[in-house]
Amino acid sequence: MSEILWAEKYRPKTLDEIINQEEIVSRLKQFVKEKNVPHLLFAGPPGTGKTTAALALAHDLYGERWRENVLELNASDERGITTIRERVKEYARTVALGEIPFKLIILDEADNMTADAQQALRRIMELYTTTARFCLIANYPSKIIEPIQSRCAFFRFRPLDKEHVFERLKYIAGQEGVKVTEEGLEAIWEVSQGDMRRAINTLQAAAALGVVTAENVYKAIGMAKPKEVQEMIALALKGDFMGARDKLRILLINYGLSGIDVIKQVHREIFNPRSTIKLPEDVKVEIADLAGEVEFRIVEGADDEIQLSAFLAKLALIGKRLKSGGRS
Amino acid sequence: MSVRMPWAEKYRPKRVSEILGNKKAALELYQWVKQWSKGIPRKKAALLYGPPGTGKTTAVYAVANELGYEVIEMNASDVRRAEDVERIIARAVNVGSLFGAKGRIILFDEIDGMSGTEDRGGLSEILRVIERTKIPIVMTANNPWDPRFRPLRDVSLLIRFNRVNKNTLTKILQNICAKEGIRADYSALRLIADMSDGDVRSAINDLQAIAEGRRVVTVEDVKALLARRYREYDAFTVLKLLFSSRSAEQAKAVLSQSELDYNDLKEWIHENLPLQYSDPEELAKAYDALAKADVYLGRIIKTQNWGLLSYAIDLMTAGVAMARRHPYHFVKYRFPSRMLLLSRTKESRQIRDRVLERIARKTHISRRGAALEYLPYIRAIFHANPQMGAGIARWLELNEEMIEYIAGDKEVARRVIEYMKPRAEIRTKRRGVQGKLF
Numbered sequence: 001m002s003e004i005l006w007a008e009k010y011r012p013k014t015l016d017e018i019i020n021q022e023e024i025v026s027r028l029k030q031f032v033k034e035k036n037v038p039h040l041l042f043a044g045p046p047g048t049g050k051t052t053a054a055l056a057l058a059h060d061l062y063g064e065r066w067r068e069n070v071l072e073l074n075a076s077d078e079r080g081i082t083t084i085r086e087r088v089k090e091y092a093r094t095v096a097l098g099e100i101p102f103k104l105i106i107l108d109e110a111d112n113m114t115a116d117a118q119q120a121l122r123r124i125m126e127l128y129t130t131t132a133r134f135c136l137i138a139n140y141p142s143k144i145i146e147p148i149q150s151r152c153a154f155f156r157f158r159p160l161d162k163e164h165v166f167e168r169l170k171y172i173a174g175q176e177g178v179k180v181t182e183e184g185l186e187a188i189w190e191v192s193q194g195d196m197r198r199a200i201n202t203l204q205a206a207a208a209l210g211v212v213t214a215e216n217v218y219k220a221i222g223m224a225k226p227k228e229v230q231e232m233i234a235l236a237l238k239g240d241f242m243g244a245r246d247k248l249r250i251l252l253i254n255y256g257l258s259g260i261d262v263i264k265q266v267h268r269e270i271f272n273p274r275s276t277i278k279l280p281e282d283v284k285v286e287i288a289d290l291a292g293e294v295e296f297r298i299v300e301g302a303d304d305e306i307q308l309s310a311f312l313a314k315l316a317l318i319g320k321r322l323k324s325g326g327r328s
Numbered sequence: 329m330s331v332r333m334p335w336a337e338k339y340r341p342k343r344v345s346e347i348l349g350n351k352k353a354a355l356e357l358y359q360w361v362k363q364w365s366k367g368i369p370r371k372k373a374a375l376l377y378g379p380p381g382t383g384k385t386t387a388v389y390a391v392a393n394e395l396g397y398e399v400i401e402m403n404a405s406d407v408r409r410a411e412d413v414e415r416i417i418a419r420a421v422n423v424g425s426l427f428g429a430k431g432r433i434i435l436f437d438e439i440d441g442m443s444g445t446e447d448r449g450g451l452s453e454i455l456r457v458i459e460r461t462k463i464p465i466v467m468t469a470n471n472p473w474d475p476r477f478r479p480l481r482d483v484s485l486l487i488r489f490n491r492v493n494k495n496t497l498t499k500i501l502q503n504i505c506a507k508e509g510i511r512a513d514y515s516a517l518r519l520i521a522d523m524s525d526g527d528v529r530s531a532i533n534d535l536q537a538i539a540e541g542r543r544v545v546t547v548e549d550v551k552a553l554l555a556r557r558y559r560e561y562d563a564f565t566v567l568k569l570l571f572s573s574r575s576a577e578q579a580k581a582v583l584s585q586s587e588l589d590y591n592d593l594k595e596w597i598h599e600n601l602p603l604q605y606s607d608p609e610e611l612a613k614a615y616d617a618l619a620k621a622d623v624y625l626g627r628i629i630k631t632q633n634w635g636l637l638s639y640a641i642d643l644m645t646a647g648v649a650m651a652r653r654h655p656y657h658f659v660k661y662r663f664p665s666r667m668l669l670l671s672r673t674k675e676s677r678q679i680r681d682r683v684l685e686r687i688a689r690k691t692h693i694s695r696r697g698a699a700l701e702y703l704p705y706i707r708a709i710f711h712a713n714p715q716m717g718a719g720i721a722r723w724l725e726l727n728e729e730m731i732e733y734i735a736g737d738k739e740v741a742r743r744v745i746e747y748m749k750p751r752a753e754i755r756t757k758r759r760g761v762q763g764k765l766f
Binding site for chain 1: 598601615616623708713718719720
């Protein structure tokens, strides 16, 4: 077994290696053949091959020395207008090396760029079209301002099919000399759906335990997710609000999760059939409603710790109601 | 990652002879515990009472230490319902034979912190334990005259702890400065003693806040702390006014009566809501109001529409205050711990960010993405298979402190690090052993 992250090791290097998203791949290959690329916007859920496609395109376009002509930036980490003005602009205005007359700038997680950074980007896209092409990658294309969208060729990536995921997982397992059972694959599918990255990470974590059986998959997932999420919910329902809030602070401050990550994990835990937290079905729906409101408010700009604390206080109230046997 | 040790703990007297304040009281306790070696005394429990920071708990531990007793403690951080009290007694019994054995003292610390609802039955259970006990029971309280404690008072030896006088306090502070190698003006220490109101713990905490990491402490430094303290005092007053308001108007007025701005007030309320409201209905309702106020504040930032501020303030003052269903009761408020937590965990958060940076660079993802999509799996792999973990750690070029952060467990980290050592090194080690043999 090799010892690096498989999701990275088995990331397709060229467009030919990409097994799904056939339509997108064939259009990208056409660009390579013509040695011309428009500005691109790749949109779709996580783990569907957006970044992989962008890197593979760069590889096929520029050959082995592709790195010299590609700037890869992650907008979540460098989302401000300064980065756009300085780094992107500086890179965009200089001439490309080699036979392709333009460079490629990959802006990953572009939907996290601030509005004014997007405005600045739009100008740069216009001014330096001859020397630079952009490939913007986003989970939510609606968060990209309209003028940028209209300047890009739009590609929508879809979650992968089960067969594709299984095929890939079996291939990796074969290469790594790992045994995989059919139930193991089904369990991986259950937690990852069409997200290939999550599927491969789950495969590797389960393989770290031995044969990839359903049992090892669930065990690995149990080890991977912060136990504090489940503990926090249990404490709140039990009525120990302070204890629950302490767990929340661990998740936000020590783990460094965002409030949105936390509420999403809570939501998943509530509906997880294997969770130790057992709730009446109608109460699960009630909590989903509360969780949705929390996420909405945080996205709108509210404080995550306060919103989540208010959520926990409501859970405590629900817990009390359940204990007394009442329903409303 | 070194954790800062509070000086109040570090310099807590370990023996009765080291105690400076309330020495007489400590000696009285010493005599009483000593009687137990000759048989069960008439009073089977001692109730130490007095203001905070006057050495009650310290005396118990010092006496126990000196006479070779082990202290089994139950304090305000434990839930103390009847069954919990029973459980702790049972634990003590299981270790030895409690009702009969010497060598243990049961300490119920801060019994006035026991709440009527959550610690239901706790006090009467303590009373029952005292009736049956064959080992010393010690309780501490700030105010023993609460009618609830009457039955306990009747069966206990009462030992009073007074506020520690300023000369003694100054002396204690001087001793600590000497041990820490700090040169402090006498007048500075005297000022700390003055403002501590006879509370040794708070005086030592103040000293540490001012003096830690410095060589010299002056009166000016102490005055700077005082100024900060004044603002804190202000927040406590505002909270008290707010939570005891009887009308929406009264509640709304509190903000204008103080120096606190609405953002600070939000933090203070957030921290103290669960302390003030123990009824889940009150808590949920008040948090709902605070969370809505927070939504308005977010909208103000986004739209710059400051007209919305008055709604935010209504919700966080009147909204929070009107959630009250039970009569107002005094609680000890505390400083918003979010800020403290952020500064205390700064070091580990920096390590975390460096870890995420490494992962992000190798996997074409943002740091947040790394935290969500990779870190948990790497952690699982570290635990499940240190050898595979070591490969990944090497690939990510992690150092030991980063590995420890990811593993979240020293032993797991150690195993991963062990596998990271080059094979040659392990071989040499073995050869070294053989060399000695021949």
